[in-house]
Amino acid sequence: MAVLELPTQPVPGLREMARRLSRHNVINGTIAMLFAVTGPLVILLSVGRGGGLSSADISSWVFAAYAVGGLFSLLFSFWYRQPIAIMWTIPGAVLVGNSLGHLSFAEVIGAYLASGVLILLLGVTGTVSRIMAAIPLPIVMGMVAGVFLPFALAIIEAFISVPLVATAMLAAFLATSRFAAVGRLLPPVLAALVAGAAMLPFITGPALSLPVSFELARPSLYWPVFSLQALAELTIPLAVTVIGIQNAQGFAILSQAGYRPAQNMLTSACGVGTLIFGAMGSVPTCVTGPANAILNTSGPKADRYLGGIVFGLLGIGFGVCAPFMAALGLALPLAYIAMLGGLAMLGVLQNAFVTAFRGGFTLGALTAFVVTVSGVTIFNVGAPFWGLVFGVVISVLLERGDFKRQRQVKD
Secondary structure, three states: OOOOOOOOOOOOOHHHHHHHOOHHHHHHHHHHHHHHOOHHHHHHHHHHHHOOOOHHHHHHHHHHHHHHHHHHHHHHHHHHOOOOOEEEOHHHHHHHHHHOOOOOHHHHHHHHHHHHHHHHHHHHOOHHHHHHHHOOHHHHHHHHHHHHHHHHHHHHHHHHHOHHHHHHHHHHHHHHHHOHHHHHHOOHHHHHHHHHHHHOHHHHOOOOOOOOOOOOOOOOOOOOOOOHHHHHHHHHHHHHHHHHHHHHHHHHHHHHOOOOOOHHHHHHHHHHHHHHHHHOOOOOEEEOOHHHHHHOOOOOHHHOHHHHHHHHHHHHHHHHOHHHHHHHHHHOOHHHHHHHHHHHOHHHHHHHHHHHHOOOOHHHHHHHHHHHHHOOOEOOEOHHHHHHHHHHHHHHHHOHHHHHHHHHHHO
């Protein structure tokens, strides 16, 4: 059994954390959660409704995904002093949506729990860290660039659907980015958020369609059914969406930001989280890519973990108030949130391209990028995973010299 990575830094006190908390931490954590409770929430709701789940089932799913995920984000961000966003796998939700038409919800939950055990075993045995160490970083970042490209393209799409809002947001973002003194007082993403919000009444009317009743979540515990069909169809693909798609992005983003993510420990935590999530009806737990990217957009590196704590606290609050907060989040136009997320992730996308194509393994990185952008699905597993697979295969066949130079550098 592998030794799980434990933190080595001293535990900060509440007074020190409060002193070091900055507007960057608050803004990044808030925008990351705002992003997590809009577009991804729509996917969750559509999957649940399309699969015939009751409102109680969906409410329990939302509670587990956000409240428990927020708790994990808070704990691990604090423990490792890194901005670690832990939520639920979006590709896994899409995968489950295709299965709910012919599998019962209890059978799907059985597959959740089996995936959790598999993910936990891969973490505690150190298999995950060995796999990630064997994949060249440029190829991983090529995949990350492919995943994040649609978010950047959402900026262009916003100019078509909500041109007034998009123009105001981009103008505010560029103005605060251009003048460093202004940017230090008013971070560019916050400026874009405020400018866009000011323009929203021109496209939604004088008031948004807000929920009128307040309701707390009522999580349920489900009894699983372990069927061979569900286990064969979902267990491994769900584990792959966590380890090969979501966590690979999250780990790469943290590494690119200068951290050393505890891959074995975080994978093991995702396994435990998947068991908890699954018991309440939610798809598996993962280290998210987009939210981690937003948490690393600005602020001193040593203090960014506070953004992860803000993200976690907001996730807990959202999950506890899931029925009300879901309606509130869905009241915001998707184009506005997509534009905001795209602007927030421009820097991460730029760094992903630079890392992918500035040195060796460029053909493998290009393959990973192209396959990921294609959106191809093979054996019910999404394109980002196959981007990694085909990228590594191409580099093994055609870029052997790069592997040799990489080994020489490590030696």
